[in-house]
Amino acid sequence: MTDQQKMVSxxxxxxxxxxxxxxxxxxxxxxxxxxxxxxxxEPPRFFEKFLEGRSYQEVPDMVARICGICPVAYQITAAxxxxxxxxxxxxxxxxxxxxxxxxxxxxQSHSLHIHLLATPDFFGYDSAIAMAKDHPEVVRRGLKxxxxxxxxxxxxxxxxxxxxxxxxxxxxxxPTEDQVARMVEQLDEALPLAGELVRWAAAIAMPQDDQAFxxxxxxxARYAIEAGDISSGLGMSIAAEEFEQRFNEYQVPHSTxxxxxxxxxxxxxxxxxxxxxxxxxLPVSIQTLMAETGLAFPNTNMFMSLVARAVEILYALGExxxxxxxxxxxxxxxxxxxxxxxxxxxxxxxxxxxLWHRYETDAEGRILSARIVPPTSQNQGRIEEDLRLSLTAFxxxxxxxxxRLHCEKVIRNYDPCISCATHFLRLDVDRK
Amino acid sequence: MLIGSERIKVVGIGSPxxxxxxxxxxxxxxxNKLPPDVExxxxxxxxxxxxxxxxxxxxxxxxxxxxxxxxxxxxxHFALGEWANYRTGLSSHGLGVFDALMLAKELDCxxxxxxxxxxxIGSALPGDQPSDAISDAAEKLAYRIAKGLTAPLGQVAx
Numbered sequence: 169m170t171d172q173q174k175m176v177s178x179x180x181x182x183x184x185x186x187x188x189x190x191x192x193x194x195x196x197x198x199x200x201x202x203x204x205x206x207x208x209x210e211p212p213r214f215f216e217k218f219l220e221g222r223s224y225q226e227v228p229d230m231v232a233r234i235c236g237i238c239p240v241a242y243q244i245t246a247a248x249x250x251x252x253x254x255x256x257x258x259x260x261x262x263x264x265x266x267x268x269x270x271x272x273x274x275x276q277s278h279s280l281h282i283h284l285l286a287t288p289d290f291f292g293y294d295s296a297i298a299m300a301k302d303h304p305e306v307v308r309r310g311l312k313x314x315x316x317x318x319x320x321x322x323x324x325x326x327x328x329x330x331x332x333x334x335x336x337x338x339x340x341x342x343p344t345e346d347q348v349a350r351m352v353e354q355l356d357e358a359l360p361l362a363g364e365l366v367r368w369a370a371a372i373a374m375p376q377d378d379q380a381f382x383x384x385x386x387x388x389a390r391y392a393i394e395a396g397d398i399s400s401g402l403g404m405s406i407a408a409e410e411f412e413q414r415f416n417e418y419q420v421p422h423s424t425x426x427x428x429x430x431x432x433x434x435x436x437x438x439x440x441x442x443x444x445x446x447x448x449x450l451p452v453s454i455q456t457l458m459a460e461t462g463l464a465f466p467n468t469n470m471f472m473s474l475v476a477r478a479v480e481i482l483y484a485l486g487e488x489x490x491x492x493x494x495x496x497x498x499x500x501x502x503x504x505x506x507x508x509x510x511x512x513x514x515x516x517x518x519x520x521x522x523l524w525h526r527y528e529t530d531a532e533g534r535i536l537s538a539r540i541v542p543p544t545s546q547n548q549g550r551i552e553e554d555l556r557l558s559l560t561a562f563x564x565x566x567x568x569x570x571x572r573l574h575c576e577k578v579i580r581n582y583d584p585c586i587s588c589a590t591h592f593l594r595l596d597v598d599r600k
Numbered sequence: 601m602l603i604g605s606e607r608i609k610v611v612g613i614g615s616p617x618x619x620x621x622x623x624x625x626x627x628x629x630x631x632n633k634l635p636p637d638v639e640x641x642x643x644x645x646x647x648x649x650x651x652x653x654x655x656x657x658x659x660x661x662x663x664x665x666x667x668x669x670x671x672x673x674x675x676x677h678f679a680l681g682e683w684a685n686y687r688t689g690l691s692s693h694g695l696g697v698f699d700a701l702m703l704a705k706e707l708d709c710x711x712x713x714x715x716x717x718x719x720x721i722g723s724a725l726p727g728d729q730p731s732d733a734i735s736d737a738a739e740k741l742a743y744r745i746a747k748g749l750t751a752p753l754g755q756v757a758x
Binding site for chain 1: 644648649651652699702703706707709
């Protein structure tokens, strides 16, 4: 092996109560990337099989356990898909409150990512703890925003980790007017902080790394969160029912997690894809702030994902406030549901991107089969493609530590479920 | 009032997985042993949420399961200076107790008094019951905590 041949292995240890173990395998020869494989070797979790034989009533709470960061995405997608299957249209109150609850998940997930994971990279710190020594106000602001998101999830779900409020047909419980009024006060306090966050994020000197990629996100009359069709930057617009005709999951030998391609090509889901396709739908006040701070979307620099998250926090806070400001507690939080046999598909925009579900039930509403396509697996092909382009642009002759940090930064742009673990990247370089 | 106007919280961290319930068992054992103004909380991987919880208290007692190579049931009290030695890294999904405490320290969010106890555990298999050693240790630690909080007025409940 020559000096230009490097074997890079990035190992992620197994974490308690955490999904995900991964590695990046990189071989460089003659100044070119010869081989690049993002290896995700998390053990199969069998969630889709667990659901088989279970009553439809159990599904929202079961799928919430798939992710501790975005349980609301899983349970709302499941509830809505099963409602579609049973021909049930939840009342407007339930639809609006689900969107508000979903906003809470975006706020907490994005805040966590920006302040605890991503920004230390851009300011030369190895962790948020180190960054907090010099910039406590930044981390404190992030935790306040995260707390507002958690409070929203808590309001409807009784708890922010694995909430239990959503059911097929509506909610198990409706908060009181007083509880919602206090929540609105907390949102009012958080909104100026989110505006500051956008200004602060826009001023970060991001690496310039423009790439060509296809954005995929849902589209709706409003900035799509919990409802809409699936669209792409190539002009595609399809219903959830057509997903399987355009998107294919498949396995690769080096990873136990599925890869997903659209029409045979990798694609991007998540905040940057949403901003690229739907940013023009944001309220005028946010558009003005973006113009003032020099932010422009569509944007092909993946490092702008952090800024897209900041903008989405601001939007989600305002949207939740809009939905809650004239809140009236309904006489009942749900509606009767009569199960029936059938198949239905549905999707929503999880914090990390498009989340698609498919369920088949028998006449009693027992699950015969389930299929769940999460955003992280959809982004894996794009992450590999990005790493290949980004590392080449960065320069393959950099020191190992610099290469590792750049790989981490690139991977973290996608906030994948292994992003937390990439803080532990170990780089083994074999030079001969 | 037992401790004047102090806001006191006792927080047990755990999961439903056999010995990992240690922190929760201590909270169960403390039920009805403390005055009602002492807040008892069971948490599952609190992560950064722990920081906001710490902010709103004058005194916090934290109990978590630990695996430090000892015998199941061993109880250890951690001093502030030891936290940094037990950090394993910062992550969004797996933000550990020590990480959260270190972050709270940097943000000046720690309560005036913070006691951190670890109970050495063995198996943490989902669905299993905790071992007798863990149940006994939880009772023992609960007694010690109750004694510490109520001794001034001689109200320790056996």
